[in-house]
Amino acid sequence: xxxxxxxxxxxxxxxxxxxxxxxxxxxxxxxxxxxxxxxxxxxxxxxxxxxxxxxxxxxxxxxxxxxxxxxxxxxxxxxxxxxxxxxxxxxxxxxxxxxxxxxxxxxxxxxxxxxxxxxxxxxxxxxxxxxxxxxxxxxxxxxxxxxxxxxxxxxxxxxxxxxxxxxxxxxxxxxxxxxxxxxxxxxxxxxxxxxxxxxxxxxxxxxxxxxxxxxxxxxxxxxxxxxxxxxxxxxxxxxxxxxxxxxxxxxxxxxxxxxxxxxxxxxxxxxxxxxxxxxxxxxxxxxxxxxxxxxxxxxxxxxxxxxxxxxxxxxxxxxxxxxxxxxxxxxxxxxxxxxxxxxxxxxxxxxxxxxxxxxxxxxxxxxxxxxxxxxxxxxxxxxxxxxxxxxxxxxxxxxxxxxxxxxxxxxxxxxxxxxxxxxxxxxxxxxxxxxx
Ligand SMILES: Nc1ncnc2c1ncn2[C@@H]1O[C@H](COP(=O)(O)OP(=O)(O)O)[C@@H](O)[C@H]1O
Ligand SMILES: N[C@@H](CC(=O)OP(=O)(O)O)C(=O)O
Numbered sequence: 001x002x003x004x005x006x007x008x009x010x011x012x013x014x015x016x017x018x019x020x021x022x023x024x025x026x027x028x029x030x031x032x033x034x035x036x037x038x039x040x041x042x043x044x045x046x047x048x049x050x051x052x053x054x055x056x057x058x059x060x061x062x063x064x065x066x067x068x069x070x071x072x073x074x075x076x077x078x079x080x081x082x083x084x085x086x087x088x089x090x091x092x093x094x095x096x097x098x099x100x101x102x103x104x105x106x107x108x109x110x111x112x113x114x115x116x117x118x119x120x121x122x123x124x125x126x127x128x129x130x131x132x133x134x135x136x137x138x139x140x141x142x143x144x145x146x147x148x149x150x151x152x153x154x155x156x157x158x159x160x161x162x163x164x165x166x167x168x169x170x171x172x173x174x175x176x177x178x179x180x181x182x183x184x185x186x187x188x189x190x191x192x193x194x195x196x197x198x199x200x201x202x203x204x205x206x207x208x209x210x211x212x213x214x215x216x217x218x219x220x221x222x223x224x225x226x227x228x229x230x231x232x233x234x235x236x237x238x239x240x241x242x243x244x245x246x247x248x249x250x251x252x253x254x255x256x257x258x259x260x261x262x263x264x265x266x267x268x269x270x271x272x273x274x275x276x277x278x279x280x281x282x283x284x285x286x287x288x289x290x291x292x293x294x295x296x297x298x299x300x301x302x303x304x305x306x307x308x309x310x311x312x313x314x315x316x317x318x319x320x321x322x323x324x325x326x327x328x329x330x331x332x333x334x335x336x337x338x339x340x341x342x343x344x345x346x347x348x349x350x351x352x353x354x355x356x357x358x359x360x361x362x363x364x365x366x367x368x369x370x371x372x373x374x375x376x377x378x379x380x381x382x383x384x385x386x387x388x389x390x391x392x393x394x395x396x397x398x399x400x401x402x403x404x405x406x407x408x409x410x411x412x413x414x415x416x417x418x419x420x421x422x423x424x425x426x427x428x429x430x431x432x433x434x435x436x
Contacts, residue, residue, distance in 0.1 A: 006037035007185065007225040011044075011194060011216035015233045016290045017138055018047035020083035023145050025290060029231065030146060030189060033293045037226070038185040040219055042194045043142050044212040045134025046080065049073065050195075057130045060110040063117055070110070074103050077137055084145055095144040099137055106133050120369055124163035125203075132204045135193035135212075143191035151190050156180060157197035157218060159205045165347075166197045166205030168218060173197075177222035192219075213271040217285075221277035228283060230270070231290040236298030237262075237269060240312035249309050253299045258308065258396075259285075265394040265421075266315035266351075275300070311396040312406065315351065318390040319366035320413055320425055321374070323382040324359045331360045338381065346374040351392055352423055354414055361414060363392055363425050387413070391428050398422040 010030065017023050030039060045053070052073050059066040077099050085092035113126060136152075143150035156176040159166030184190050194212020197205045207214050213230055220228045237259065238248040256279040263272040269287065278285050279302070288297035323339055325331065339360060343350065348370050352363040366388045375384060390413065395402050403422055415424040 007040060007220075007223050008035050008037060009040045009042065009216050009220040009223075009225045009228045010034075011042040011212055011228065011230040012142070012290065013044045013194075013210075013212060013230070013232065014047050014049065016231050017043060017142060020080050022290075023080065023084055023142055026142060026231075027145050029290060029293050035226075039189045040181070040185060040223070040225070041142070041146070041148065041189060041191045042212055042216040042219065043135065043139050043191060044194045046077070046138045046141075049076075049134040049138070050131060050209070053131045053134050054127075056110065057113075057127055060113045060130075061118065061123060061126065063114055066110055066114065070103075070107065077103075077141070081141060084141065091144055095140055098140045102133055102136055102140070106130065123369060128163050128166075128204050128206045132193075132196050132206055135195050139191050139193050146189055146191060148189040148191045149184050149187065151181070151184060151192040153192040153215065154196055154198035154204055155202070157215070159197040159199060159207070161199050161203075162205070164206055165208045166199075168197065168207075169200075173218065174222045177219060181219070181223060208271070208273070210268060210271050211273070213274040217274045217277045217283075220283050221281050224281060225283055227286060228278060229286040229288055230274075231288055231293075232269060233289065233291060234269065234287075235289050235292070235295060236287045237267075237300065239309045241268070241314060244314055245312055251298050251308060252296060253301070253303050253305060254308065255303050255305065256300060259300045261421075262311055262313060262396060265313040265396065265423075266392070267311070267313045308397050310398050310402040311394075312402070313394040313396065315365075315392040315394075316428060317366050318351065318363055318392045318425060319371065319386055319388045320361060320363050320390055321371075321384060321386040322359055322361045323378065323384055326381065326383055328358055330357055331355050335382075336360065339378065342374055342377040345377060346370045348374060352414060352416060352425060354416065363390070363414060387427075389428050390425050392423065392425050395422045396420060 012026050016026055030041065056066045056069045059069065081092060081096050081099065109130060139150060156173065158169040158172040158176065194215040195206050197207060199205060216228050216230060234242060236250045237254060238250050240248045242248045256275050259270065260275040263270045282302060284299055284301040286297055286299055289295055325335060348364040350362045350364060354361050378384060393406055395406060397420060407424065410426045412424045412426050
């Protein structure tokens with residue numbers, strides 16, 4: 001397909017903009033290592049800001065004191081601004097004023113939430129209105145440091161009302177992006193927020209934790225970009241998370257299909273929804289190191305390759321839930337329909353499942369609110385037991401050796417294998433050091 005714009009989309013995550021030195025490095029990458037042509041830069045909240053906002057929001061929602069947690073976040077942003085811009089310069093004052101305004105609005109919102117004592121059904125909706133401020137803050141600072149145009153992505157990225165996991169309305173989003181963004185790009189680099197969208201009536205939504213990679217893919221799809229580069233603190237897409245596994249190997253090139261599966265199973269380096277829009281328009285995705293921007297990294301695209309080194313994917317914070325019929329009746333299609341319906345209503349995603357004659361087990365991400373909702377829906381019909389604080393491991397392209405490396409010494413609570421993937425759930429313990 002003819003690409004009308006020679007556009008690169010860059011995505012910088014929280015780790016790359018965690019402090020003033022990081023933001024200076026981002027500016028250097030865009031200026032010195034950027035490809036010729038236009039560039040759209042998608043930025044996440046600084047460092048662990050989203051986690052901090054989640055905690056602050058949780059306190060306010062539950063009527064608790066949040067101010068002692070909000071103050072350090074405000075100071076953190078102010079410190080970065082002080083270090084990044086010349087003392088008393090106009091740009092320092094302007095960006096500080098923008099950030100002050102966002103913090104004041106946030107404080108008002110939190111104070112009102114704290115008073116209201118809303119039902120937990122509203123938790124996800126107000127979460128989006130609150131936690132989204134992290135990206136508004138970071139992009140104000142990064143845009144100013146780059147001398148780039150700041151773009152509020154929310155009026156463009158239209159979603160439905162699925163709070164915390166807004167589903168993109170593609171035709172409207174594509175129309176909006178194509179109508180507004182090309183003219184801005186002609187004038188220079190544009191900085192916008194990852195992770196955010198908005199409903200038709202303008203309420204902010206978020207796209208799921210770590211969703212900024214997906215935002216980069218959405219813009220790239222709509223604008224038919226040449227490529228997307230996500231800048232990470234690792235050398236590329238590796239066969240395991242180096243924070244938990246020793247001797248990892250980098251994939252220099254890997255197909256969309258392999259990557260989508262790794263991301264789906266929980267390789268947190270790429271948000272799982274990122275790949276599909278890029279694959280649909282044949283846009284390559286580069287994973288590169290912001291610590292070593294000239295290094296090769298990984299190219300993800302429409303390619304063929306031989307057998308890859310086994311990939312080890314670990315997902316923590318898991319919960320194994322077992323349902324048993326109360327009267328020893330078999331787990332039938334009718335029972336499964338009820339269970340699946342309740343899981344969907346409670347917004348619990350199945351990561352692995354298995355059934356036997358009178359019992360059905362699912363492994364999901366642990367969320368106390370959602371689990372409580374599921375129990376409310378099903379406890380009259382089933383005996384339900386669950387274990388939390390578990391880990392789910394997937395070995396893609398496994399062999400006997402890789403299975404032994406990971407399973408030896410562990411008590412497996414659930415296990416399954418297909419031709420390409422070996423999966424198991426076990427209790428959380430320090431991970432062994434396999435690979436290579
Ligand atoms: N297969 C993998 N290859 C590389 N990194 C991985 C992999 N799986 C998990 N990771 C983790 O992903 C991290 C980078 O992703 P993330 O922290 O989400 O980046 P950012 O927030 O900056 O976008 C790495 O530091 C690494 O610990
Ligand atoms: N800030 C959001 C969105 C995101 O994608 O962040 P990061 O790129 O740092 O993973 C989060 O932490 O979930």
